[in-house]
Amino acid sequence: MAKVSTVVVSHSRQLADGVIELINQTKQEDVIVIAAGGTEDGGIGTSPDLISEALKKADNPAGTVVLFDLGSALMNTEMALDMLDELEGEVVIADAPIVEGAYVSVVEAGMGKALKEVQESVEKAKKWNKKT
Amino acid sequence: MNLTTETAKQWLLAAGRDMQENKGYLSELDQAIGDGDHGHNMARGFAEVEKKIASKTYDDVGGVVKDASMTIISKVGGAAGPLYGTAFLKASGVWKGKAEVSDEEFAEGLKAAIDGIAQRGKSEQGQKTMLDVWIPVLQEAEKGNIEAEQLAQTAKEAMEKTEGIEAKKGRAAYLGERSIGHLDPGAYSSYLLFEALVEAIEAGGEANG
């Protein structure tokens, strides 16, 4: 059965790749997580083209959760979604910190949860109290 | 105002030169209330626009503006990419199939562009963004009998007013009240865009006369 994918959009390629590296340690093999960091020339920023590519790679019938860092990351993700032709699965953009969010996303996806459930859990990561 | 397909192309090329010339200043403005990349973003995006459109021939204003929009979306990198890109894309829809746009159609295109920015940015007038320039320019254009100089003058005054506004959108919003006292970089690049229109119209007039 297909499992929910995760895409991490960041202004920095290294940051996005780093989140994936961290998450890869935890995630099950059949859970897909893809980075879309930086601009096409490797600079700081976000690129709708790179985000589109990541969304296509991540696409599967169970759907995809997108996490984003700052400002234009959200706008360019929405831009990419506007420009993309039909994807197999639904895409939801989650409002959550990218490290914790991506972590929850792959864990819940691994458990075979549905897209909306994964999104809900991911967004709860926004209110985590990490000190207690 | 006589906005032919060739003038529209010259407008975009002139805007590119202005962004290039003011790259340092735009980034300086962005340094004060953002991340300092606005000049770099705009100069890079418009350099790609020039590469894309300079040697191509177009039949309609919408065609050249659409090519510019797609390039800006792909190449600008910051928030200005999806915002200017969406603006030009929406305007190109209104100017599609028109070898020349009337004053009324020009204003309609601006209106579509503004709706695009507002939708993409979830923003409105008074939040210290490029919209604070585009909206007064539209209001001026809607009066009819458009003079490019008048639009540029309106853009300039509107841009200057962003200094007194507190930012509610974009990176500058993180600064809250401390954003007051600085010009908005996107408002400045928008002013440059309307300034470039004057250059293009004047050049077009000379070529025809």
Ligand SMILES: Nc1ncnc2c1ncn2[C@@H]1O[C@H](COP(=O)(O)OP(=O)(O)OP(=O)(O)O)[C@@H](O)[C@H]1O
């Ligand atoms: N939501 C918005 N609506 C309208 N205009 C906006 C919005 N956010 C930013 N802007 C405009 O964009 C300009 C900044 O553009 P710039 O290319 O520097 O993007 P950025 O903020 O650095 O992007 P990023 O989010 O990638 O860091 C601002 O000066 C403002 O005019």
Ligand SMILES: [Mg+2]
């Ligand atoms: Mg910036």
